[in-house]
Amino acid sequence: MLPKRTLSIAPMLDWTDRHYRYMARQITKNTWLYTEMINAGAIIHGDPNRFLLKNECENPIALQLGGSDSADLAKAAAKAAQYGYDEINLNCGCPSPRVQKGAFGACLMNEVNLVSGCLNAIQDAAPNCDITIKHRIGLDKQTEYQPLADFVGELARSTNCRTFIVHARNAWLDGLSPKENRDVPPLRYDYVYQLKQEFVDLEIIINGGITTNEQIHQHLQYVDGVMVGREAYHNPMLMKSWDAQFYGDTTPEITYDELINRLYDYAKIQLAANRGTILRHMARHYLGLMHGLHGARTWRRMLSDADLLKSNRAELLLEALAMVREDSH
Template identity: 55%
Template sequence: MTYRKRTISVAPMMDWTDRHCRMFHRQITRHTWLYTEMVTTGALLHGDVPRHLDFNDEEHPVALQLGGSEPADLAKSAKLGEQWGYDEINLNCGCPSERVQKGAFGACLMAEANLVADGVKAMRDAVDIDVTVKHRVGIDEIEHYDFVRDFVGTIADAGCKTFIVHARNAILKGLSPKENREIPPLKYDFAYQLKRDFPALEIIINGAIKTTAEIDLHLQHVDGVMLGREAYHNPYLMADFDGRYYDDHEITPKSRAEILQAMMPYIRQQLALHGNDGKGLRLNSITRHMLGLMAGLPGARSYRQALSDSKKLALGDPALLLEAMARMQPLAA
């Protein structure tokens, strides 16, 4: 299948954008690109490949984000991703956590543009799908635009055509990952300038974008917008994205109630496959991603409380979704 450009996407978020989260998001928007949590090359080459790479066909278009720095390992991992059916391989050059730094990947790779270029070239030689890079605009005290311009230019020379720009610096020492998402100032103008300097590249902007008005503004300057935590905490924001950003007006946005109904067969299937006995899959592993569906509506708190009832979750009955929805009636048709 041929996909449109990545006008809107949902960011890879550790512990959040697993296959259940992506399946939920896919009930809300058909065309928005979805990304996995970061998977390290070590986990793929020495671990349980199906556990890391298995996903649902309905998730397409879906990208695999890799963490790693060794070109040969990246190439092997990218090939695995292609064989499992992913539509894109994305290299993480933006995560600032110390655990990631110790593995010599993530944001610290921005200081080694030639190594990243070697990794991108190795992956592109290994696969036929797109290879993209997600990165910051700087690291630590490096505040000048020339740094990210030269980084992008070097990687582009290796054949990368798509760059996802988290428009903040990454502070590698002294700030937690959470603080790195909030404290370094946003530099949207750096992403805009990248598009002006590299008009042939696909430039996607990321960082604290929360409304359709903000998305529309950014799309005047760049090719795409990647949403992060707002897509998770307020997922119904994406309900009209297929028509608004992908010109697919044949798709009628589902109501919140229809989204919950659509998830029930999937939940039953997953529980039947993996069990709900406390050792396998827990109902909460899926429903936890759905807590934000009623964000902003009267009764949202009661909905969340119903979905968070530990005793009822332990029963493993997807009908809990209907009970949670009933807390909203007739507020959320």
């Protein structure tokens, strides 16, 4: 039985790879993890292991697909199902020009029939996976609620998709970089709350600008789940109380020492596997682990030092931890 999607970590390009997800899973057992967005074509034409390989412990986990060709999405979904993903999520929220050129991401919000066909094709190809969608509240300067409700309502009517992850900002297709698109368009949480009121039977998950456990509690009064993005990356230990706070799980929270020792064991295995993984691929995700603690700067400095990383020794993690302990005394 899978846990509810009360909490999830957003798909973040270049960030939520399998090394980050392994760390996140050590900190929280119940939170849903998402891959970074992967283009359906890359899975079909490239090496599927490169894009789909995950650690056994990662479930519950969703693969986020980018694309707008239903046949390609179906092929990619069928492959993903073989790798044991619990959910396949269609990206209808990414505003980057590269994505627009491929006619997918946020611009799909203008093409509800195309999206409907894509979701149904994914569902047919991966019948045992949950099929979900992540989208914005609107495009460009559109400020009315109704187009959003029409989009969600049509998909609820024409597909089996019952989980809608809503980034509570518009996507501006012109004039803003992807980074600015995460900050500049104003947040409208009330639109996401309104969706939940209107579509009581759908699972509505809110995303965008959420950084504290207090905010999560607040949102959960109005929607079914909360998806956290950058804060869970830059300050991963925010997640350590989530199992107890939001899932009623009584397992003791992981300590820093336990976590670093697990990451050390993991790094040793990854380096020994000779699949091209180097220590930097893993350590870059660990920089925020000591966020707010006394030795945080020492930790970050050691784990981002090119000379120290060059030797590819997993022991660097334990040495950095020892230095943090020394700093704290």
